[in-house]
Amino acid sequence: MDSVTVSMEVVQWVNRNFPKPRVDRDWLQGCYEWAITLDGVRPNSQELFDIIRLQILKSHLSESLDPTDGLPKDIGHDNTNITLSGVPTLVEITSISEVGSSAFQLDQVRKAREDRIQAGGFDEYDEGDEDADLEVEGEGPLPNYPRSMLAFVLSDGTTQFQAMEYKPLPQLSLVQTPLGFKLQLKAVRIVCGVANLEPDNVILLGGKSDLNQHRDYYLRQNLRERMGLPKEPTPEFEDVEGEIDKNSGAGAPGPPSPPPQAL
Template sequence: MPAPERVSQWVTQNYPRPTVDPDWLADCCDWISSEQGLSPFSTFHQFIQHVESQLLQSNLEDSTVPGTGLDPQLLVDQGRAGNPGQRSRPGQRPRREKLTTGPIPLLVEVRSITEIAHSAFGLLSTHQTRLDRADLGLAPNTQNPEQDQAADEEDGPIPPFPRGMLRFELSDGSTTFRAVEHRSIPDLELGATPLGYKVRP
């Protein structure tokens, strides 16, 4: 049985790309109705909150229609922008053009996060310290990250990774591509943001 029309319209309006798979949405609605006891008609707002939560927790490969997300031409243009063969004069660096995902919002999930503004050695040292302190049952100090960074190596809370610029591997469920922060995004943090986290660039 297909999802109720009002639910389908809400999903299409709020998450236009990639297209949410109708079969997945129908199964999701059935599950919410049976497990949560909610009606898409009499309790629409609570019902749709559960639909949105399930979508954002899902693997986009399972919940969306392949080929309805990122424009394939964007990847072609990205390849041309970074192709040394496109140089106009010998010794000239290729011009980097700013590429966007277009005017229609695109939902993607984070597949990997890499800090590219700090050395691998520094990141590895922080990683080892985090492992050691996690083994001791210490919790990260999320209230004061600066204090974490200055904490003594022998004790103190789990330190955060140094924060400079992040590079991501993102996916719309069928196409994976790389992206780099244009400006710092406070909600995204190496070691804290879970893989699968959803963003709309």
């Protein structure tokens, strides 16, 4: 089958909604060719735009974005102090942690939740209200993680850097926000290599990637590192094609350390 050229209307829509980094042209071509084969999807229709948007939000940005059009390579360096300018920049969350509470306290909650979940036979990441304690028969409600300040590792698909809540982002949480969640940064201040996030300078888009399948492992390793414990052996993860990937997520830096407590 001959390839079908992506229409100018689609290219303009993608550039308008995801201006930076540019969506990779080969990735867009493949997505477009696949999408227009679906029942009820017409060229340049809203259904087509919705499908392309969803596929971007579900993708690894390293695969869907142009690696030459991202953030400065030194954005995460300790001596970087800048404010992002220009059009919004698409990034994804590759690590999330609560840094306003001790790692020991978080690990105790994690273990308690894990025990209750195994006893109850359900998935704590199912959609729902995280603040409404999930009831396990005979055991009472699941304990909630404390919520003070979230820290993240963000990536534009090529460059990783740290970020923290400068002001609370109540839509995000340690339990319900999946790895691979997409957001756009606009006029974000980078202080000592750390992005200061607040509601006015981020656009929350949603989505996730297959990195989220292993979030329990990454959370445990982050907490063990903060408690000064050795990390567990890296398991052999299977990627979406069924191939073994020993390094998935292993190179991601951990979230920044908690800020000093005010006296």
